[in-house]
Amino acid sequence: MPRQPFYLIPRALSATELEGASPLGALAWAQAFELWDEVGRRRGILPAGEDMARALLTSLAPPDEAAALAHCRVVVDRNSAPRPAIAGLSLDKPRIMGVVNVTPDSFSDGGDRFDAGRAIADGLAMAEAGADILDVGGESTRPGADPVPVEEELRRVLPVVKGLADHGVAVSIDTRRALVMAEAAAAGAAIINDVTALTGDAESLSVAAESGLPVILMHMQGQPQTMQADPRYDHVSLDVFDYFAGRITACEEAGIARGKLVVDPGIGFGKTLAHNLRLLGDLALFHATGCAILLGVSRKSFITKIDGPSAPKERLPGSLAAALQGIRQGVQLLRVHDVGETRQALNVWRNVDVSVLP
């Protein structure tokens, strides 16, 4: 993907509107923006203000002022515009997506829910505990996982999608396959969650467009079997940003509006610890896509690389610490295993945001 002419990275963030601060998709405000050039070098700091686009133009001093000003306005507007609701859920508060893996080999819950009845009961308990969305998946995407046949994936997920949707819960279907997207949509799924950002199946762009559902575009380098072998980037945050720019264009050309797209940097998917940490520090960069942002850090192995060995179910403290880092940067959706605990952490964090103190 070609580089953008510049990147704006929101800094000095608060969860409450302060005088002069710029909104970032409605859940965070920035008091300043770092201006990065096309290779990620810092070129200056712009205070948030009245006419950000003009201030940007002055800093960039481009040869073609008119074209550059138009581009600056697009970037500033994309950063700040409130995001449209997805699946009937307004994004003016952080939303929790609970993970319902219907797999025998999930890394995080060890296949506890490899039974439709159990998966539905656990999903409903998550909804009761505060999940706004339930993410149903029938194929593990953990590092090293092998694909499952499509018939088996359908057999696993469809009764669970239908069972949960019939109870009025917003269900997302976690799949890389167009057939599973289509069948799950027919069974009541309200969102598509694709770790391949609609590149994993030649039909998925058109099927997703046809479904009319919102789509989560996750970034992954490589394939689950081998993605952790030796991931490399020129500049991980910019490479992921540019990947989204390309996928959003492809989606728009296929008839999926930007407002229906959610971007997700794919923590742990073809990334070293250094890549994951850099992305977690730069999450606010992705507001300039104009899309809502989803973050999935729950129980992931990067926590053990920082803190030492622990089983997935013992990683709640690290998961919450990383999730709050995302919320601080205005991430709108969190994909988690521990719903009640995450809801409590979010509630407390938003009520004690120090920036509102006099």
Ligand code: 9MG
């Ligand atoms: C399916 N799946 C596993 N981890 C994920 C993550 O971080 N994000 C999204 N969107 N899906 C994920």
